[in-house]
Amino acid sequence: xxxxxxxxxxxxxxxxxxxxxxxxxxxxxxxxxxxxxxxxxxxxxxxxxxxxxxxxxxxxxxxxxxxxxxxxxxxxxxxxxxxxxxxxxxxxxxxxxxxxxxxxxxxxxxxxxxxxxxxxxxxxxxxxxxxxxxxxxxxxxxxxxxxxxxxxxxxxxxxxxxxxxxxxxxxxxxxxxxxxxxxxxxxxxxxxxxxxxxxxxxxxxxxxxxxxxxxxxxxxxxxxxxxxxxxxxxxxxxxxxxxxxxxxxxxxxxxxxxxxxxxxxx
Numbered sequence: 001x002x003x004x005x006x007x008x009x010x011x012x013x014x015x016x017x018x019x020x021x022x023x024x025x026x027x028x029x030x031x032x033x034x035x036x037x038x039x040x041x042x043x044x045x046x047x048x049x050x051x052x053x054x055x056x057x058x059x060x061x062x063x064x065x066x067x068x069x070x071x072x073x074x075x076x077x078x079x080x081x082x083x084x085x086x087x088x089x090x091x092x093x094x095x096x097x098x099x100x101x102x103x104x105x106x107x108x109x110x111x112x113x114x115x116x117x118x119x120x121x122x123x124x125x126x127x128x129x130x131x132x133x134x135x136x137x138x139x140x141x142x143x144x145x146x147x148x149x150x151x152x153x154x155x156x157x158x159x160x161x162x163x164x165x166x167x168x169x170x171x172x173x174x175x176x177x178x179x180x181x182x183x184x185x186x187x188x189x190x191x192x193x194x195x196x197x198x199x200x201x202x203x204x205x206x207x208x209x210x211x212x213x214x215x216x217x218x219x220x221x222x223x224x225x226x227x228x229x230x231x232x233x234x235x236x237x238x239x240x241x242x243x244x245x246x247x248x249x250x251x252x253x254x255x256x257x258x259x260x261x262x263x264x265x266x
Contacts, residue, residue, distance in 0.1 A: 001072060003064060006083040009091040014081060016103045017058045018091050022160055026106065031055070033106040036159035038169070040098035041067045046169030053105040054078045058092075060085055060099035068100045097165065106159060112150055115175035116189045119147035120265050122217040124179060124186065124193075126152045126227055128252055134158055135166025136253035137220070142170035144260035150179040150186075150217070183219070183234035191217040194263075195235035196255060197227050198248060202238040205262050210237065218259050220252055 009018065016028070016035060026034040035055060038044045041063070048054070048071070057080045059068050064082060072080055089095045116122055123141050128134055134156045141149055149158075156163060158171045179185060186193050192213045203210070210216065219235060221227035232238055241250060241258055250258065 001080070002077050003072075003080045003082055006081055006087055006091070009087065013056070013079070014058075014091060016056060017081075017101055018093070022157065026157070031105050033108050035103050036106050036164065037161040038102045038104055039096070039100070039161055039165045041071060041100050042098075043165055043169040044068075044071055044100060044102045047102070047104055047172050048074055050169075050172035052107060052172060055103045055105060056081065057103075058082075058088060058096075058101040060088060060096065063099045067098065071100070071102075110175065110177045112177045112179055112181075112185060112189060115148040115150070115177045116191065119175075119191075120215055121146050121260070121263060122148045122150060122186075122191060122215075123256060123260065124150045124152070124217050124219040125155045126219055126231060127154050127222045128220065129154070129156050129222070131156050131160045131162040132166050133251070133253045134160070135163040135168075135171070137256045138163070138167040138170045138174060138176075140253070140257035140260050142167075142174045144257065145264045146174060146260050149174050149176040151176060153178065153180055183231060186217050186219075189217075191215050192237075193217050193219055193235040194237040194239045195219045195227050195232045196221065196240075196259060197232045197238050198240055199232065199238045202240040205239055205241050205259060207239075210239065210263055211266070216263060218256075218263065220256055220259075222252070 028035045038047045054075045059080055059082050061082045123146050164171055183193055
C-alpha cells in the first residue's frame with residue numbers, strides 16, 4: 001500500500017486529477033494511448049475487473065479503510081493520494097461524487113472490424129456530444145444485449161470522466177471503436193443499417209422485418225438536429241418509435257434504450 005498524505009494541491013504528479021483537460025489526458029505521455037479518469041468505487045472496480053491498468057488513485061482519507069479498501073488493496077504499489085474532502089475538492093475543482101478517482105491507462109484503440117466480428121446488434125452513435133447521453137447509451141446497450149458500439153468521428157469520447165460515471169462502467173464491458181467510414185463501412189462489415197429518424201417513409205420500431213435481420217446496426221443522431229439527411233438516405237431502413245400525445249421524439253439516450261430492447265436478439 002502506497003498511501004501519500006497530501007500537504008498541498010500543487011504537486012506536479014497531481015496534475016492528472018487537477019489541471020489536465022480531457023484532450024490532454026488522451027495525449028498524456030509516457031502512456032501510448034493516454035489516460036482517463038474513472039470516478040467512484042463501483043466504476044473503478046468494473047474497470048479493474050475488465051483488466052484496465054491504474055496509474056494513481058485520489059481518495060478521501062475516510063474511504064481508504066472504508067468504501068475503497070478493496071481497491072487500495074488490489075492496486076498494490078500504485079500511489080494513493082489522500083486528504084479530506086475539502087482538500088480534494090480544492091484540488092479537482094469539484095466535490096467527488098463518491099470520494100474516489102482513479103487515473104488509468106486508456107486501452108489501445110480497437111477497429112470496427114474487431115468489435116463487430118460476430119456482432120448481431122450494433123449501436124452507432126453518429127454525432128452525440130453530450131457526455132451524459134453517451135454514458136446512458138452505453139449503459140442501455142450493455143444491459144439490453146447490444147454486442148458493440150461504434151462512435152462517429154465527432155461524437156463524444158466514451159472515456160470522458162462524466163460519460164464513464166454515467167455509464168456505471170459499462171464503457172468497459174461493451175466493445176467499441178471509432179467509425180470513420182460511415183454507412184458504407186457498416187455495409188462492408190456485413191451489417192444492415194437502420195437510421196432512427198422522423199420521415200414519411202419510416203417504419204415502426206416494432207416492424208417484424210427489423211427484428212428478423214440477423215445483423216443490424218442502429219444509427220442514432222444528435223440530440224437536437226438528428227441524423228444528416230445523407231446518412232438517412234444511405235441506410236437500409238428509416239425507423240421511428242411510435243409516439244402518443246403529440247410528442248414527436250425522445251431524448252437520444254431514452255430512444256436508444258427503447259430501440260435496444262425492441263430489437264434485441266431473442
